[in-house]
Amino acid sequence: MIKTEDLLAFLAVAENESFSKASAKENIQIATLSRAVARLEKQLETTLFNRTTRKLVMTEEGAVFKTYAQKAIQTLELGQQHLRSQQTEPVGKLRVDSAFPFMVHQIVPHLAEFERLYPNIELELTTNETVVDLLDNKVDVAIRIGDLKDSTLHARSLGRSPLKLVASPEYLDHTGEPKTVEALFKHKLIGFSHSSHLNHWYLKEVDEVPNFSLKASSGEVIKQLCLNGLGVCALSYYMIHKELDRGLLxxxxxxxxxxxNRRESIQAVYYKQSALASRISLFLDFIQDKLKLQP
Known part of the structure; x- marks a missing residue:
């Protein structure tokens, strides 16, 4: 019978790609991790890692087993949390992931109230500019902007937030305001350096990606560049509504x-069979009423 602690040790080593890094992160002795992996390899009658003096490389068999180990640990956690959720008071951990701007502008401002209402729910927040794998990143629910492609996930629409072309008053005073798309393309434009799909501005008159004079990997950085008069950008209303109201953009x-358009849909996603569904619904019901997505 495979021990749970051996699975956890194996996953720690696999995710850190190193016994020493896993040891430091999980506060487990290297010898303990090594013995756990050795027991698994003996029970499975296969090699999970190829080891050299310089490098640790997961075998093909190890990569396959990692997927099953992740699901096994998640199932155990969900079972434990499901039992806790049967208590009168909602209790347990809830891991939430979203893009940094959405987390900062739409979720964080309301968490003090959420904690007052549900003090026994332990929130763990992560931010990623790209779509993350829920299992690999130990995420219970993720807020995603745009179309959903993974059919294994359950999706709940949180609404739409319109895309807006914006610039600072200082920039427009210096350059003049564009009156046509053709004129817009002659301005300094700011786009994303990594997420190419976010550089589609869905302009009515043209179906092409603009030429950008400046790029950044984060929507929040792009907003700051725009606020500082470095050009025109296209951002979702949810992250710029305060600046529009104050005349800063x-x-x-x-x-x-x-x-x-495809950049405007906002959805919460989680696994369809998640035993956390009631806790997720509780969080989403709360946060959806607070969202400022449209003018």
Missing amino acids: VEVLPEAIIHP
């Missing part, structure tokens, strides 16, 4: 973007 060409 100005919308340009308000009729130029096609609505709705």
